[in-house]
Amino acid sequence: MTPAAPTAASLGLLSCHICGLVSRAPAERGAQCPRCGAHLHLRRPGSVQRTWALLVASAILFVPANLLPIMTTTSFLGTQSDTIMSGVIFLWTSGSWPLAVIVFVASIMVPLLKILALGYLLVTVQRHSAWRPDERTRLYRVIELVGRWSMLDVFVVTLLVALVRFSSLAIMEPRGGALAFAGVVILTMFAAMSFDPRLIWDPVEKRDG
Numbered sequence: 461m462t463p464a465a466p467t468a469a470s471l472g473l474l475s476c477h478i479c480g481l482v483s484r485a486p487a488e489r490g491a492q493c494p495r496c497g498a499h500l501h502l503r504r505p506g507s508v509q510r511t512w513a514l515l516v517a518s519a520i521l522f523v524p525a526n527l528l529p530i531m532t533t534t535s536f537l538g539t540q541s542d543t544i545m546s547g548v549i550f551l552w553t554s555g556s557w558p559l560a561v562i563v564f565v566a567s568i569m570v571p572l573l574k575i576l577a578l579g580y581l582l583v584t585v586q587r588h589s590a591w592r593p594d595e596r597t598r599l600y601r602v603i604e605l606v607g608r609w610s611m612l613d614v615f616v617v618t619l620l621v622a623l624v625r626f627s628s629l630a631i632m633e634p635r636g637g638a639l640a641f642a643g644v645v646i647l648t649m650f651a652a653m654s655f656d657p658r659l660i661w662d663p664v665e666k667r668d669g
Contacts, residue, residue, distance in 0.1 A: 528637035
């Protein structure tokens with residue numbers, strides 16, 4: 461059996477979360493990074509609590525983001541209000557099924573899966589689970605990678621606004637659903653940033669120790 465690799469904490473090393481400099485852990489608390497001056501911590505203080513707060517807020521906003529209209533279109537034919545799902549249905553029935561799939565995945569499935577995945581990581585961390593840390597770390601990397609492209613969701617909604625009602629005489633106005641959707645995107649990005657993935661490996665170190 462391959463012996464477990466030593467961790468930075470066991471070697472007395474700290475990594476700065478700002479500049480990435482690895483330095484020796486000082487004896488006193490409240491020490492600062494010798495390069496950028498940021499406060500050094502073995503783990504991000506309040507990471508789990510902060511991530512839960514952001515995640516719950518994003519889950520709450522996810523409901524109005526999909527139920528409330530994201531736009532209202534006014535033309536000589538009348539006034540039409542559209543949600544994200546009604547836009548997906550319109551694109552599908554009008555023959556633009558590839559765009560409908562993109563809008564559905566980017567605007568509904570991706571935010572929902574990010575919320576569920578982060579919730580799963582938080583629950584396993586709070587339960588001090590040592591089950592499959594490699595897979596959970598990869599899951600977090602996927603969430604972080606998707607987070608870099610989260611503004612694509614907003615772009616897709618903007619594209620949807622332009623395509624669902626493409627009359628040159630139409631007047632389009634954003635509605636509450638668009639604001640709620642933007643809130644979901646921003647909050648899930650911050651939630652992924654505030655989560656400390658090193659917490660996944662702490663139970664493994666205790667078990668092997």
